[in-house]
Amino acid sequence: MNPSQDEKERIGVYVCHCGSNIAGVVDVEDVAVWAGDKLADEGVVVSRDYKFMCSSLGQEMIEQDIAEQGLTRVVVAACSPHLHEKTFRGACARAGLNPYLSELVSIREQVSWVHTDKQKATAKAKAMIAGGVERVIEQEALEPLKVPIHPATLVVGGGIAGIQAALEIAESGSLVYLVEREPSIGGHMAQFDKTFPTLDCAACILTPKMVDAGSHPNIELYTWSEVERVDGSVGNFTVTIKKKPRYVNEELCTGCGICVEKCTRNVIDGEFEAGLGYRKAIYTPFPQAVPKYPVLDTENCTYFEKGKCKACQLLCPTGAIDFEQTEQYITVTVGNIILATGFDLFDARRVPQYGYGRLKNVFTSLEFERLSNAAGPTNGEIVLRDGVTKPESVGIIHCVGSRDRNYNNYCSVICCMQSLKFAHLVKERTGATVYNFYIDMRTAYKDYDEFYQHVMEEGTIFVRGRVAEVTDAARRSGEEDKLIIQVEDTLAGRQRRIPVDMVVLSAGLEPRRDAKQVAHTFGISCSANGWFIEKHPKLDPIATMTEGVYIAGCVQGPKDIPSSVAQGAAAAARVISRINKGEIELEPIRATVDAHKCSGCRICNDLCPFNAIVWHEDEMVTEINHALCQGCGTCVAACPAGAISGTGFSNEQVMSQIEGLLMFEQPVDLLAMAV
C-alpha cells in the first residue's frame, strides 16, 4: 500500500432493496457493483446490496465489515434519515466506529418513490451515492451531548388533557406544576352536560379527576396564572409563572362561599355560562371548581369602581379578602414541559348568514351545552331565548366554521358527534322535531356509529347539505315567527326551506387566539392554521421539534375527549421515562458562532425558532446556546459573514456532496428529472 492509499478513508457502501420499494425501480445490484468499481478511488473498499439493510442481518453485515475490513466510513443507501439514520448509526457504534462517521442516502423517498423510469432512477441513485461518499469523507467523529433531567415537570393548561398528564406524572412520584389561566381547572369539558357516545355526565367523570389534581401532594396548582417566560432548555427549564391577583388570600379562604353569596353585583357570565347566566363580581366559575377559592373580578366590583362596598371583606369569616393583592411572579425549575392549552371555539358571528347574535333563537353549541346542563342556567331545560318556551322544532347545523375555505379548511372532528348528542338531548327533553344538517357524517371510533344509528332511530331527520342561510324572513305560510333554514338537500336534489323554532350552530374548534405567542414563549412551531406542530404526525404526535416540550390534547389539533386523555397520558409517559433515565443524550448537530468572525451585524438575532441565539451587547457578538440549539441551520444559512457553522453541514461537507453528485457524467439530465 502506498502512503496516499494509507491516508484514504476505507468506505463501505450498502445499497438496500427495501423489498421491492427500492429494488422495483432502482437496479440495486448494478448500483452496488458500480459503487465498488467507480468509487474505489474515493476509498470505497466494500459495496454490497441487501434485501433489508435495517434488519438485524443487514446491520450485522455492516458491523462485520467494520470489524473485518477496517471500515472508517459507512454509507447506507436506503430510506430517509428520519427513519433509519439512528439504526445505522447504532450499527456503527456497536462495531466501534463513531456513529457520526456514517451517512444515510435516501434512494427511496428521493429516488424510487418519485421516479418510474428504471434507467434514470438507477443513474440518479448512483449520483446520490457518489455525493454521499464524498460527503462522508468530510464527516467528523462527534459525541452526543448529555444533559441531566430535572425531575419536576410543568404542565400548562388544566383541561382534561393537562389534568391527565399531571396526574400520571404525580402518581409516578415526581413533582408537577400545573398552570391554568382560568380561576379553575376543568377546561371545556367542565362546561358540557353529557359526553358522547355514552352520555356520561361530564361533571361526574371529570370532577373526581379535578379533585385528585387539586389535592395531590405532588401537584402544585397555579390557577388564575399564566406562564410569563421560559428560559433554559430540556432538562433544566426556568419558568416564570405570573399569578394574577385573586384578591382572596388562599391561605385563609375556606371556600365557604359567603363572599359570593353576599356580593351585591350580578354580572353576565360570558365565560362559563356562555352569556346565558349570571355570576357575582366575586365568584367561582362553577360549584365544583378546583381550587375552591373565588376570584374577584375588578372590572365589575363595586369597591374597585367606587371605593365603597367591601361587603365580601366585611362578611368573610376568615378575613381572606385582600383588596391590596398584586401580581406575583414565581420562578420554578423543571426538566420537561407539557403544553395542553386546548382550543377556542369558533366564533359563530363570523358566519353572518347563520344569524348568530342577530336572530335571537340561534344558539351556539356551547350555549346549548349550558342550556342542557342540569347545573346550567335553566337547570337543564331546553328552552328558547325567552327562557320559557320549549321549541317544537330544532335545526342543528354541522361544520360551522369547519371544512369551509372561508374559515377553516380542516374538519373539527368532534362536531358530528356533538351534533348527534344535541339531537338526542332535544328529543329526550322536548320531543321536538330535530333536523341535522351535515356535509358528511363522520362517526369513526368506538361506539360512535352505533350512536348515530340510535339517533336516527329516535327520529332525527338528517339533511345532507351545507346550510345556505338562516333567516326570519317568512315567504310562505307556516314560516311566520320561525327561523327558516335554507338548504340544498343534496340527496333529494332540491332546495328546501325548513322552518324551525331553534337553531343550534355546531361551531368548530380553533387554535387559541394567542397560540402563536405561546408557541414563541415555549420555542415551538405552529402550523399555518395555528395548531402546534408535532415532531412526527404519525409516530411522534406528542413530542415537538423542541426537546423537552411536549403537546397533548386539542392544542395539537381538534380531537375528542378519549384522544385528549390518551395524549395527556402519552406525553406523561414520555416525561416519566425521561425523569427515570435521569439524563438525555442530544444530537450533537449544533450551530456555533466563531466570535472572531462575528461582526455583530445582528442579522441572525431574531431568527432562531428555539430562542437559542444570545446577543452580547458589551462584546458586540452573537452566541448560540448549545443546549437550546436544535441544529436546524436557519442561522447558519442567514449569517452573511459565514461566522456560524453547523456541525454536520460544513461548507466542505456540503460542497463535497455536490461535487460527488456531479462527479460522473450521467446518461440522463438529473435536473430535468427534478422538474
Place this chain on the structure above:
Amino acid sequence: MSHNGSKPTEKPKFAMYWASSCGGCEIAVLNIGPKILDVDAAFDVVFWPVAMDAKYKDVEAMDDGSILLTLFNGGIRNDENERLANLLRRKSQILVAFGSCAIEGCIPGLANFSSQDQIFDAVYASVSTDNAGGIRPKTHTTVPEGILHIPEFYPVLKTLDQVVDVDYYMPGCPPESHQIATVIDLVLAVLEGKAELPPKGAVIGAGDSTCCDECPRQRNVKKITKFVRIHEMDAIDPDLCLLEQGILCNGMATRSGCGALCPQHNAPCIGCYGPAEGVVDYGARIMSALASVIDSRDPDEIERILDGIPDPAGSFYRFNLAHSLLRTGKVG
C-alpha cells in the same frame, strides 16, 4: 531557491502587472506615499508596465523563481492575460492576487452575464460606435508587412486562481493604501528575518471579520420592511445602521479591512473587499441573509419589498461573479 542564494547581496526582485483591470490598483500602490521609496530601497523593480518600460521578453529571459514578489491585478479576459499569468507564476516565488479583479473578477467579471457576441455587439455595434463596416476584432489579420496578432477574447472572464496557483490574496477595489503599506512592512520584516509569512492561500491586507465590525453605526435586531435608494431618502440617520434604514448595505457580508469608509460617509457598502473568510459564494450568502430578515409572511408584500432592490445581480455579484458558484454566468 539555489540560483538566488548564489548572489546574497542582490536586492530581491519585485514585479507588478495589470491584466484586465482599470488601473486603480496601480494608483493605490502609488498612493502609499513616501513608503514607495522603501519599496524602491528594498526591491529591484524588474517589471511594472504602468511605471516603467519593460518587455515581456525581458521577463521570459529571467530565471524561474527569480522574482521574489509579484502583485498581479486584473482578471483573465484574454489569452495575453493568461500567458502573463503563467509567465509571472513561473518567474515568481510569491504571487499575490492583488485587488478584486484578480481575486474575484470584479466589474469586468459582470460581463460573464453576457455572451461574447452580446459583449461585441455592445462594443462594436451599439449607437455609441461608428462602425458602418461592421468590423469585429479578429485574432489574426494579414497586412502587407505580415500577420498581426491581437489577444483572443475569452468567452468568460476568469480569476487569477482559476488559471494559476496563487500564494496570497489581497482584496479591495482597490486595496486601501494603508493596507498595502502594512503588507509591504510585513514583507520587509520577513526579508529582515523579523516576521514569518502567513500560510499559503491566506488573505492578506484585510481583516477577518466583516465591515460591520469597523462600522460605528448603531445596530439592532434586523427586520427589513422596505428597501430604498439613497436618492429616495429625505435624510439619512447618521448613527443608525444603513440596512435598518432600508438602504441595501452589503457591509455585514463584506470582509473587513477598509475601515468601513463608505458607511461612515452615508454610502452603503457595495462589497469591494469581497466575502468573509470561508464564504463560498458571496452573493448567495447575502441574499440568504437578507431573505432571512424580511419582515413579512405575505407573499405579495415580500414581493413588493424585494422589488425595492433595483439590480440584484449587480448588487450582490458586483465584484465576485467570476469567482462565484455561478461563475460562468450565462454563456453562449
